Amino acid sequence: MADSFPATISGPTSKERKYDRQLRLWAATGQQALEDARVLLVNSDGPLGSSSTGVTGVAGVEALKNLVLPGIGGFTIVDPATVTEADLGVNFFLEEESLGKSRADETCRLLRELNPDVQGYSYSKSISDLLTDPDFLSRHKLVIISGPTKRSTLEPLCQKAQELEIPVLYVHSLGFCATFSLQLPTEFPIVETHPDPESTQDLRLLNPWPELAAAAESLGDLEAMDDHQHGHVPYTLLLLRFLSQWKQTHGAMPDNYKEKSAFREFVRSNARTKNAEGGEENFDEAVAAVLKTISPFSLRSSIREIFEMQQCQQLTTNSADFWVIASAIRTFYNAHGVLPLPGSLPDMKAQSADYVALQNIYKAKARKDVEEVTATIRQLESQLGRTTTILDREVEVFCKNAAHIKVVRGRGIAQTNEDTDAVTLKALRSGLAMPESLASIFIACQIIDAVVDEIQSKPAQNQLSVDDEGLWVAQKERILALLTRDDPTPLDEEAQESIDNAIQEIRRAEGGELHNIASLAGGLVAQESLKVLTRQYVPLDNTCVFDGARSRSEMYRF
Amino acid sequence: MATAVIGSSGYKGRWNHLYKVLSKPGPFSDEDWVPGQGTINTLESSKILVIGAGGLGCEILKNLALSGFKDIHVIDMDTIDISNLNRQFLFRQADIGKPKAEVAAAFVEKRVKGVNITPYVGKIQDKDEDYYMQFKIIICGLDSIEARRWINSTLVGMVDFENPESLKPLIDGGTEGFKGQARVILPTLSSCIECQLDMHAPRPAVPLCTIATIPRQPQHCIEWAHQIAWQEKRKDDTFDSDDMEHISWVYNEALQRAQHFHIHGVTFQMTQGVVKNIIPAIASTNAVIAASTTSEVLKIATSCNPYLDNYMMYAGEEGVYTYTFEAEKKEDCPVCGNLARKMDVDANMTLGEFIESLGEKAEAQLKKPSLRTEERTLYQRFPPQLEEHTRPNLRLKLGELVENGQEIAVSDPAYTIDFRYRLHFK
Numbered sequence: 001m002a003d004s005f006p007a008t009i010s011g012p013t014s015k016e017r018k019y020d021r022q023l024r025l026w027a028a029t030g031q032q033a034l035e036d037a038r039v040l041l042v043n044s045d046g047p048l049g050s051s052s053t054g055v056t057g058v059a060g061v062e063a064l065k066n067l068v069l070p071g072i073g074g075f076t077i078v079d080p081a082t083v084t085e086a087d088l089g090v091n092f093f094l095e096e097e098s099l100g101k102s103r104a105d106e107t108c109r110l111l112r113e114l115n116p117d118v119q120g121y122s123y124s125k126s127i128s129d130l131l132t133d134p135d136f137l138s139r140h141k142l143v144i145i146s147g148p149t150k151r152s153t154l155e156p157l158c159q160k161a162q163e164l165e166i167p168v169l170y171v172h173s174l175g176f177c178a179t180f181s182l183q184l185p186t187e188f189p190i191v192e193t194h195p196d197p198e199s200t201q202d203l204r205l206l207n208p209w210p211e212l213a214a215a216a217e218s219l220g221d222l223e224a225m226d227d228h229q230h231g232h233v234p235y236t237l238l239l240l241r242f243l244s245q246w247k248q249t250h251g252a253m254p255d256n257y258k259e260k261s262a263f264r265e266f267v268r269s270n271a272r273t274k275n276a277e278g279g280e281e282n283f284d285e286a287v288a289a290v291l292k293t294i295s296p297f298s299l300r301s302s303i304r305e306i307f308e309m310q311q312c313q314q315l316t317t318n319s320a321d322f323w324v325i326a327s328a329i330r331t332f333y334n335a336h337g338v339l340p341l342p343g344s345l346p347d348m349k350a351q352s353a354d355y356v357a358l359q360n361i362y363k364a365k366a367r368k369d370v371e372e373v374t375a376t377i378r379q380l381e382s383q384l385g386r387t388t389t390i391l392d393r394e395v396e397v398f399c400k401n402a403a404h405i406k407v408v409r410g411r412g413i414a415q416t417n418e419d420t421d422a423v424t425l426k427a428l429r430s431g432l433a434m435p436e437s438l439a440s441i442f443i444a445c446q447i448i449d450a451v452v453d454e455i456q457s458k459p460a461q462n463q464l465s466v467d468d469e470g471l472w473v474a475q476k477e478r479i480l481a482l483l484t485r486d487d488p489t490p491l492d493e494e495a496q497e498s499i500d501n502a503i504q505e506i507r508r509a510e511g512g513e514l515h516n517i518a519s520l521a522g523g524l525v526a527q528e529s530l531k532v533l534t535r536q537y538v539p540l541d542n543t544c545v546f547d548g549a550r551s552r553s554e555m556y557r558f
Numbered sequence: 559m560a561t562a563v564i565g566s567s568g569y570k571g572r573w574n575h576l577y578k579v580l581s582k583p584g585p586f587s588d589e590d591w592v593p594g595q596g597t598i599n600t601l602e603s604s605k606i607l608v609i610g611a612g613g614l615g616c617e618i619l620k621n622l623a624l625s626g627f628k629d630i631h632v633i634d635m636d637t638i639d640i641s642n643l644n645r646q647f648l649f650r651q652a653d654i655g656k657p658k659a660e661v662a663a664a665f666v667e668k669r670v671k672g673v674n675i676t677p678y679v680g681k682i683q684d685k686d687e688d689y690y691m692q693f694k695i696i697i698c699g700l701d702s703i704e705a706r707r708w709i710n711s712t713l714v715g716m717v718d719f720e721n722p723e724s725l726k727p728l729i730d731g732g733t734e735g736f737k738g739q740a741r742v743i744l745p746t747l748s749s750c751i752e753c754q755l756d757m758h759a760p761r762p763a764v765p766l767c768t769i770a771t772i773p774r775q776p777q778h779c780i781e782w783a784h785q786i787a788w789q790e791k792r793k794d795d796t797f798d799s800d801d802m803e804h805i806s807w808v809y810n811e812a813l814q815r816a817q818h819f820h821i822h823g824v825t826f827q828m829t830q831g832v833v834k835n836i837i838p839a840i841a842s843t844n845a846v847i848a849a850s851t852t853s854e855v856l857k858i859a860t861s862c863n864p865y866l867d868n869y870m871m872y873a874g875e876e877g878v879y880t881y882t883f884e885a886e887k888k889e890d891c892p893v894c895g896n897l898a899r900k901m902d903v904d905a906n907m908t909l910g911e912f913i914e915s916l917g918e919k920a921e922a923q924l925k926k927p928s929l930r931t932e933e934r935t936l937y938q939r940f941p942p943q944l945e946e947h948t949r950p951n952l953r954l955k956l957g958e959l960v961e962n963g964q965e966i967a968v969s970d971p972a973y974t975i976d977f978r979y980r981l982h983f984k
Contacts, residue, residue, distance in 0.1 A: 011805075020836070069647055505584045514579060524878055549585075552880065552882045
């Protein structure tokens with residue numbers, strides 16, 4: 001085997017040192033994806049009634065801060081507002097000298113100071129004006145919109161983004177409450193979901209391939225070993241050996257909990273206890289691993305669903321790489337009844353050479369599986385007449401993560417208006433029916449959206465305040481009526497009270513932000529942005545509500 | 559309608575959003591709470607101590623300043639490193655090497671007019687009870703369990719039931735990668751850091767024999783180079799994990815050992831991670847946790863909403879998950895409880911082995927313990943004569959030294975208090 005070790009030591013570059021703490025989470029590939037991305041922040045869209053220059057947009061600015069620091073390629077701020085005194089009390093990325101100037105320009109300037117690697121652009125105009133340039137939106141990989149925003153702005157923006165498959169985050173931060181929704185393309189596949197390492201172990205003890213079975217056979221007579229040897233047999237080999245003995249005496253592998261418990265006792269009874277330590281660590285590990293690892297391979301339902309999706313079954317020349325690889329893995333599964341072996345082996349008590357030899361058996365099998373999948377992919381590529389070749393590295397990563405891939409079926413920004421579909425309304429109703437539900441905060445944010453929509457779209461209303469009692473009462477009634485559109489059962493008392501409480505808490509701030517809550521929302525929004533941009537970990541699907549009064553959050557699929 | 563309220567800063571309209579919230583009751587605020595000018599005055603006169611000016615600390619200082627607090631103190635002993643710049647947003651390339659507390663305080667003071675931030679560059683252990691007594695609330699953004707335990711036991715010890723002012727709420731935040739937690743501690747009244755110690759268990763250490771004789775993982779080779787090879791070959795140099803030459807040396811040694819055993823995967827980055835026990839850290843998680851802790855500070859200082867009772871954990875790897883619950887106050891907590899904590903031990907274990915296990919046991923985590931029973935000293939590290947005198951006990955079995963069910967007191971130089979355990983033989 002050709003061992004390759006670097007001949008010279010090169011320390012990390014200054015960029016690697018600066019980003020060290022995050023590279024440990026998303027590695028160089030994730031970092032590259034961030035650096036290739038420009039993020040658009042639409043931070044206000046006209047005044048929120050009288051005596052206001054618009055949404056203060058602190059949650060959006062704070063989100064950008066958390067994206068500029070880890071080094072996204074660039075950002076664009078669109079915000080027609082000018083800086084007021086009230087901005088200085090809530091937005092950290094403005095200073096005394098900013099008063100009266102363009103808020104987009106000033107926040108952009110102060111955010112850029114955070115990281116010289118990041119490009120920043122600002123536009124002191126309405127997003128609707130910028131969208132007339134057909135290339136404007138497509139320069140971005142993600143859009144963050146600060147609410148409340150009127151429908152005539154929000155909807156075309158979200159729709160254009162959906163056409164371009166650009167994800168959108170729509171955020172509200174109002175007093176002690178915050179909520180945001182994530183709009184993803186209709187299919188959003190993720191390969192590197194980073195599951196808990198404990199859940200990814202795949203040792204194939206019940207159906208070992210020939211080389212692994214041979215390794216267990218070649219152990220020879222365990223009884224004849226001296227204590228040192230006996231205490232250093234890797235536990236996977238011990239389990240393989242005892243499983244084959246069990247099969248001989250019982251006619252089958254241990255299947256249910258009772259049999260596995262009996263098998264576990266059988267393993268335990270083979271440990272030597274009359275040695276100096278009074279037991280053997282490798283046997284302890286074997287005993288502990290029985291219930292976790294002795295299970296036949298079964299395909300997770302989420303992976304089966306992916307295999308059954310039309311995109312996986314009917315490839316085209318233009319199918320995304322993800323689907324081509326997924327299809328090849330489906331072929332592999334159909335042929336072998338298992339997914340490609342991930343190939344990693346947990347640490348276990350063993351002599352160095354024995355462990356490395358066993359590790360190599362797992363690695364070699366994983367490599368062989370990757371080769372088989374790759375061969376299928378190459379065949380598919382030529383059948384489909386694809387002009388580009390999927391990188392070997394991509395296939396390898398996919399095979400390693402095959403049991404944990406995910407396809408999020410994206411939905412539009414959650415909204416409550418006449419166009420809202422029955423599914424969303426149903427989800428809202430069941431959300432509201434839960435005790436201590438936070439869905440009421442989402443409803444209250446929908447009401448303020450409707451209030452702002454009235455103010456911004458009807459010139460007759462624009463002298464009203466965003467806290468105008470009449471507007472709130474009218475819009476609340478409208479939205480409550482909508483909630484009973486498909487299901488005429490009236491809302492129960494608790495749900496009504498919950499909505500009233502949410503409205504009262506939100507109206508305390510009269511449309512304004514508290515810095516803490518905006519900063520928290522900005523942190524959560526940035527976290528989701530990072531996951532979407534790197535295509536690593538698993539993003540929100542699709543709405544999150546945070547209640548700062550009671551220090552709780554909930555996720556909903558609206 | 560609400561009349562206009564004015565803060566001490568006098569900037570008209572600057573604090574509009576905050577003052578509006580503080581001038582109206584909410585659905586969850588206490589019925590007896592009086593919103594308005596009095597609350598605003600209380601907020602502005604509350605003196606707050608921030609412990610740590612790192613990833614959480616930078617956010618906390620910004621958040622407190624923009625929550626209307628005017629008198630903030632900050633303690634941190636560290637200087638700025640290049641690897642801080644991906645999240646500690648008050649620092650720039652040119653600040654590398656300068657003290658964090660000073661740079662952070664100066665930046666926020668300059669940006670937010672009317673706030674006073676007093677930095678102290680040094681250790682929390684430098685300060686005494688009189689110092690901590692001047693604050694209304696203490697908020698921590700630390701990366702060390704040891705420092706948290708120290709401030710926790712200090713604040714518990716300060717509580718004088720005759721004097722309500724002596725009870726200092728402690729708000730603590732912590733992060734690791736995409737995860738974190740915020741907690742509110744009312745010393746002696748609610749679950750404290752020590753009560754919750756076993757929720758933050760240290761990673762199990764690799765046995766020394768694996769490192770010394772049978773390495774299997776690249777990390778084992780790095781531990782060998784760090785712990786054993788350095789002692790053998792460079793024992794006159796004090797190892798410094800911030801010295802690039804030292805790390806390079808360890809990396810090189812680890813690489814050679816790995817090569818010898820045909821182990822793959824030793825990298826410079828991994829070497830640094832193992833040797834410095836690096837925990838991944840990003841701006842967004844820090845923002846979430848810091849904001850959640852400062853939101854609790856605002857609520858406690860002003861009573862404008864109920865505060866967290868008492869723990870919120872956050873996990874961001876899969877969607878946005880938080881879990882808010884009340885951690886239990888433990889009667890056998892060595893810091894705030896009255897009873898000795900039960901500990902199951904093997905009577906055949908030697909005292910030396912038991913002492914080693916105290917470093918790793920989730921409920922103890924004591925690195926340099928000295929032990930005694932009510933009658934006798936079992937092992938005492940200091941002074942040297944007493945150490946010599948008690949050293950032979952290290953080889954004796956626990957069963958020979960203590961009775962089943964007997965209580966022992968453990969002291970450790972890192973903490974000011976004794977930890978009491980009741981040993982039960984397995």
